[in-house]
Amino acid sequence: MQRLDPLYPTCPIRNVIDRMSDKWSLLILSTLNQNGIMRYKELNSAIPDISQKMLSSTLKRLEADKLINRKMYPEIPPRVEYSLTNTGQKLMPAVGMMVDWALEYFDEITK
Amino acid sequence: MQRLDPLYPTCPIRNVIDRMSDKWSLLILSTLNQNGIMRYKELNSAIPDISQKMLSSTLKRLEADKLINRKMYPEIPPRVEYSLTNTGQKLMPAVGMMVDWALEYFDEITK
Numbered sequence: 001m002q003r004l005d006p007l008y009p010t011c012p013i014r015n016v017i018d019r020m021s022d023k024w025s026l027l028i029l030s031t032l033n034q035n036g037i038m039r040y041k042e043l044n045s046a047i048p049d050i051s052q053k054m055l056s057s058t059l060k061r062l063e064a065d066k067l068i069n070r071k072m073y074p075e076i077p078p079r080v081e082y083s084l085t086n087t088g089q090k091l092m093p094a095v096g097m098m099v100d101w102a103l104e105y106f107d108e109i110t111k
Numbered sequence: 112m113q114r115l116d117p118l119y120p121t122c123p124i125r126n127v128i129d130r131m132s133d134k135w136s137l138l139i140l141s142t143l144n145q146n147g148i149m150r151y152k153e154l155n156s157a158i159p160d161i162s163q164k165m166l167s168s169t170l171k172r173l174e175a176d177k178l179i180n181r182k183m184y185p186e187i188p189p190r191v192e193y194s195l196t197n198t199g200q201k202l203m204p205a206v207g208m209m210v211d212w213a214l215e216y217f218d219e220i221t222k
Contacts, residue, residue, distance in 0.1 A: 007160045014138070027125070049118045066219060087216050094208035101205055105198050106126065108177060 024050055024058045026095060029084065032068060033092045037083045067091070135161055135169045137206060140195065143179060144203045148194045178202070 005014040024047070031046045032038055038046070044055055059082060062068045067088035073079040084092070116125040135158070142157045143149060149157070155166055170193060173179045178199035184190040195203070 087219060090216065091209070091212050094205055094212055097205035097208060098202070101202050102126070105201065108198060 022058070024054060025062060026098075028055075028058055028062065029067065029088060029091065030095055030099070032082060032084050033089070033095070037081050040080050040082070043082065062088075133169070135165060136173060137209075139166075139169055139173065140178065140199060140202065141206055141210070143193060143195050144200070144206070148192050151191050151193070154193065173199075 005011060008014045027047060027050075028043065031043060035042070035046070040055075040059075043059075044050070044052065047055070050058075059068065059070070063070045066085055069083050069085050071081045071083075073081070116122060119125045138158060139154065142154060146153070146157070151166075151170075154170075155161070155163065158166070161169075170179065170181070174181050177196055180194050180196055182192045182194075184192070
C-alpha cells in the first residue's frame with residue numbers, strides 16, 4: 001500500500017486521517033465492530049444508503065489497509081464474509097469515544 | 112445548523128461522522144489543540160498544503176458546528192484568532208486515541 005500524503009509521506013497522522021476521512025470508512029468499521037462477521041449483503045442492508053460501487057471500493061481499500069479481513073468460501077453462489085482485523089479492532093476504542101462524544105453533543109452541534 | 116443526514120436525520124453517529132469526514136477538519140482541530148489560540152495565517156503556515164479557499168470554508172463550518180471559536184479584533188489590519196470551543200476540546204481525547212493508533216500501526220497499514 002503506497003498511497004501516501006504527497007507533502008508529508010512519513011507523517012502517521014496525515015496518512016491515517018487520509019484513510020479514515022471519507023464518508024463511509026468509519027461507518028463500515030463501526031458496523032463490523034457491532035456485528036462481528038458480516039456478509040456483503042448484510043453490510044449493504046445495514047448501510048442502505050451506500051451505493052454498491054462505493055461499498056465495494058471502500059471494502060477493497062479497508063482490506064488493502066489491513067483493517068478488515070475478506071474471506072471467500074468456494075460455494076455456489078460464492079459466500080464472502082468481512083470482519084475486522086486485529087489492527088482494525090485496535091482502532092475501535094477511539095471510534096467508540098468519538099461516538100460517545102457524538103451522542104453527548106449531537107443536540108448542541110446540530111442546533 | 113440544519114445540515115442533517117437525509118436518511119437518518121436523528122442519528123448522532125451519522126451526523127457527526129459526516130461533519131468530521133473531510134480531509135481537513137480533524138487536522139485543523141488537532142492543530143488548534145496543539146497550539147491553543149491561532150491566527151488565520153498561523154493555521155495556514157501549520158497546514159501549508161491546504162488552499163486558502165478550503166481553509167476558510169472548513170473554518171466556517173467548524174465554527175457553525177460550534178467546534179471552534181472565531182474572534183475578530185477591530186485592528187488595522189484586522190486580527191482574527193481561532194481556538195477550540197469546550198465542545199471541540201471534548202472531542203480531542205478521541206482524536207488523540209486515533210493519533211496514538213496511527214503512530215502504532217502506521218508501518219503496518221502503509222506497507
